[in-house]
Amino acid sequence: MNLSVKQKIPLKIKRLGINGEGIGFYKKTLVFVPGALQGENIFCQITNVKRNFAEAKLLKINKKSKFRVQPACSVYEACGGCQLMHLRYDKQLSYKEDIIRQSLKKFKPEGYENYKIRPTIGMTEPTHYRAKLQFQVGSFSGSIKAGLYAANSHRLIAIEDCLVQDKTTQQVMNTITDLLAKYRLPIYKEGRAHGIRTVMIRKSQATKQLQLIFITSKSLDFTDLIHDLLETYPEIRTVALNINADKTSQIYGEKTVILWGEDTIEEEVLDYGFSLSPRAFYQLNPQQTQVLYSEVVKAMAVTGEEDLLDAYCGVGTIGLAFAGKVKSVRGMDIIPEAIADAKANAASLGLTNAHYEVGKAEELIPRWYKKGYRATALVVDPPRTGLDSKLLAAILRFPPSKMVYVSCNASTLARDLVKLAAVYQVKYIQSVDMFPHTARTEAVVKLVRKSKNFKS
Structure with a gap:
């Protein structure tokens, strides 16, 4: 390592990283600089040195990106809640597609070079969206x-x-x-x-x-x-x-x-109402949730014959979009209040084909499968940690014919696709901007089983 803490260096920013930080190379050493943008020439000071990389703070921009804008928020730099408000919004959308590509390149799931990554669906007014x-x-x-x-x-x-x-x-x-x-x-x-x-x-x-x-x-x-x-x-x-x-x-x-x-x-x-308890999970951006769930419905393309499994179901919002169009829906969540809401929501919609239980997906699904249940369609919307290894094993042992993966973390999505791609063909990845001005993005992945040569 040829850098030390407090050292001041010039740097050319080559790209943006998964946390929205600028990335450059100083004598072959990777340097991360929050607040810097791709294409900028900057002067920065090293704040942390690790074995394979260094971190720095931005001191001066010698050559500014033409896509840099003045953040409208007075506490933007201090707060840290947003990471990309200094980047023009249309370029934020492009960045979020690139984050998916970077993650795929890192983990290299089968055939990733040919995955169709659709342009990010953004907001017309990307402010005051967090409900x-x-x-x-x-x-x-x-x-x-x-x-x-x-x-x-x-x-x-x-x-x-x-x-x-x-x-x-x-x-x-x-x-x-x-x-x-x-x-x-x-x-x-x-x-x-x-x-x-x-x-x-x-x-x-x-x-x-x-x-x-x-x-x-x-x-x-x-x-x-x-x-x-x-x-x-x-x-x-x-x-x-x-x-x-x-x-x-x-x-x-x-x-x-x-x-x-x-x-x-x-x-x-979409076209139905539901109840929310205080602790129950629901998406933070209701306007874009309409877009996100519409994309899930399009990706699943139900025929009416499906037994649908809704893992990490929350109050049932994704599964309820399908309940009147499939043979059955089963869901689970670890928060009891969420499952109580899911049951009440299904009842209020007059649905008799929806079943919900409290528990972890990685424990309940294998238990259901042992009792003879077989899902023909699966939707997963896991936390940022991605799919639990036990759940992934259960999916691969009895893979439904089609699957939609809703991800809020491109890295864990790409990691999980390494195993899923052995069984499923990735038809496309649709990025949806649920969190404008942040480095986070949401993705809807359409997967179709490659072969029927699996246990049933």
Whole structure:
């Protein structure tokens, strides 16, 4: 390694990495520089040296990219919640296709050079799209603020006007911080004080209903605060409390209780409605979720004869899109409230062919298969860690004739395709921009089984 910490070097940026950082080579050493763009000549300072690469901070841009724009957010560089706001939006979409290509090239699933990667579907107005806010709460010299931790730190950046957050949820959060101060509710501080740690606010795009969770390290009385909130925001339908006393990075504790209001709020996607409990997962960008799920429906191309398996089903939103068009749907999720919602949602739609269970996909699916169940179609929408190895083994042992993989992480998608490509042909990958101005992208992958020479 020919670099040292604090060393200042010139660098030509060759491409963007999977986290949105600029990548260049200094005397054959790979250097990652957040904030730098492809094609730029920069001056940077080394901040970290590893065995095979180095990290640096951007000091000066000597030759600027013609696609560089001024971020509209005042805390963009400090916050770290977005990584690409300095890149023109149409080029962000191109970047997200490139991230998929980079990941495929790294893991090299069979035939990856010929995979059809469709242009990323973006947003007409890529701002204020996040319908779910999840801010940490902190005390700053006696005043209470809420926001996000700076990248790779526990330093809270106060945010009062987030450019990608739904405006109403941001307004409610600002009101909550004022009320926390008004009623002198205690604020959590690592290792020193118990109190409120995080606030989650979710808004339904269809009904405009609001749902809140206060995450605290101990039980607190929110009666007066809730009263004031409801006077200002009558659209609030649920206020819940989750207690997490553990000293971990996990946001939620195990139990969530309703302090006020209804158990769920109502949302819609495609041509049906459904209910959401406070802890249940649903996509953060409702507008693009319509696009994403439409692409899933197109990729699955059901005939009406399918027994569909919906792994990582959440409240059932993807599977419910098919339930009236296939023979049966089965789904599972590890969050009991989500499965309760899925069952209620199926019942409210009058569906009798949908079955949901609480549990891990990698455990339930092999158990179902041992009892004789066989899926002919499969949709998976795993977390960023990708498919569990046990689930992958179960899929490969009894591969449904067609499969749609919905991915929020290009790297784990490419890793999983290494094994899946031995059994399935990748028809295409459709990228959907669910998170404008960030380095994250979502992808819908259409897979068709290559041969019928498998166990059934």
